[in-house]
Amino acid sequence: MNIPDTVRAKARVYGAQRWLDELPSIVAGLAADWSLEIGRVHESATEALVVEATAAGGMPAVLKLLVPREGDHAVHEITVLRLTGGTGCVALLREDVSRGALLLERLGPSMYDLGLPIAARHEILCATAARVWRPAPGSGLPTGVHKGQWLVAFIERMWESLGRPGTRRTVDHALACAGRRIAAHRDADALLVHGDVHQWNALQSGDGFKLVDPDGLLAEPAYDLGILMREDPVELMAGDPYARARWLADRTGLDATAIWEWGVVERVSTGLLGRSIGMQPVADQMLDAAERIAAEHTAGP
Numbered sequence: 001m002n003i004p005d006t007v008r009a010k011a012r013v014y015g016a017q018r019w020l021d022e023l024p025s026i027v028a029g030l031a032a033d034w035s036l037e038i039g040r041v042h043e044s045a046t047e048a049l050v051v052e053a054t055a056a057g058g059m060p061a062v063l064k065l066l067v068p069r070e071g072d073h074a075v076h077e078i079t080v081l082r083l084t085g086g087t088g089c090v091a092l093l094r095e096d097v098s099r100g101a102l103l104l105e106r107l108g109p110s111m112y113d114l115g116l117p118i119a120a121r122h123e124i125l126c127a128t129a130a131r132v133w134r135p136a137p138g139s140g141l142p143t144g145v146h147k148g149q150w151l152v153a154f155i156e157r158m159w160e161s162l163g164r165p166g167t168r169r170t171v172d173h174a175l176a177c178a179g180r181r182i183a184a185h186r187d188a189d190a191l192l193v194h195g196d197v198h199q200w201n202a203l204q205s206g207d208g209f210k211l212v213d214p215d216g217l218l219a220e221p222a223y224d225l226g227i228l229m230r231e232d233p234v235e236l237m238a239g240d241p242y243a244r245a246r247w248l249a250d251r252t253g254l255d256a257t258a259i260w261e262w263g264v265v266e267r268v269s270t271g272l273l274g275r276s277i278g279m280q281p282v283a284d285q286m287l288d289a290a291e292r293i294a295a296e297h298t299a300g301p
Contacts, residue, residue, distance in 0.1 A: 001027065006046045007067065009277035014069040023049060026065060030101050034094060036063060044110070044200065047213050052106065061093060066100040074100045076216035079139055083192060088131030090203070090212045107212070108204030118232055121199050126251050128209050129197045129224045136192040136218060143190060144219030148182040151269050158272035165275065166291050173294035174268040177261035184258065190218040197224045198231050222258035229263020230270055233282070233289035241297060264293065
């Protein structure tokens with residue numbers, strides 16, 4: 001089976017070599033259990049093995065097998081998809097938590113494949129993410145506090161394991177921003193957020209778009225817009241980097257500082273992860289942007 005290089009690399013980062021070795025038999029077992037005809041592998045996938053499938057009756061679908069990692073990631077994704085029910089996020093058709101498997105509706109090309117310009121992407125992504133945001137008390141999803149603490153530990157660990165790239169000032173800037181977002185969390189105000197809103201995770205659905213690959217958090221919605229702050233780092237730094245945070249805040253009515261600070265944290269964590277799995281040149285672009293921002297723009301928008 002042709003497993004994309006990025007999926008292989010990410011599985012090794014998470015210590016999931018056994019999962020890689022067993023993937024062909026896992027897919028075969030699911031095909032038999034769910035009466036699926038297995039099609040092509042999606043080469044652009046990064047978080048999971050994603051293959052086209054045809055279900056009984058000829059219904060087009062997608063089989064997704066999540067890379068095993070720390071925590072209940074499969075349960076969290078399934079929870080988000082159940083809560084959204086095909087609104088804002090892809091529809092869930094079947095699941096098998098023990099095998100980290102989801103059968104999903106088949107959507108169209110990603111926003112990345114369609115080549116939409118940044119302004120149009122941000123407009124659509126804000127509107128699509130907002131369809132996900134809703135109260136979800138008792139859902140069992142991790143909170144913004146848990147995510148912030150995880151990101152702090154991840155940044156420290158990855159920075160050391162990669163030989164301390166860049167400056168300590170940049171790491172400290174990211175950790176300080178994470179600390180402020182952790183302190184700002186309020187359970188009573190937290191909403192369901194997707195957790196990874198970007199152009200590769202937005203797929204065409206009819207005349208609109210739906211999000212795939214939700215991480216699933218109970219957090220301030222600004223977290224989702226922080227992801228948009230980490231993306232397109234070259235374009236971000238070509239002008240005033242605060243301008244994007246202010247535009248996202250104006251578009252959604254959210255706090256620009258919260259959006260900015262989550263962006264700082266995500267830019268460093270994703271840049272380090274990207275460097276560890278060979279996701280270039282964007283990983284180095286993110287880290288370069290993080291270095292420049294830590295040196296010149298620490299005050300916030």
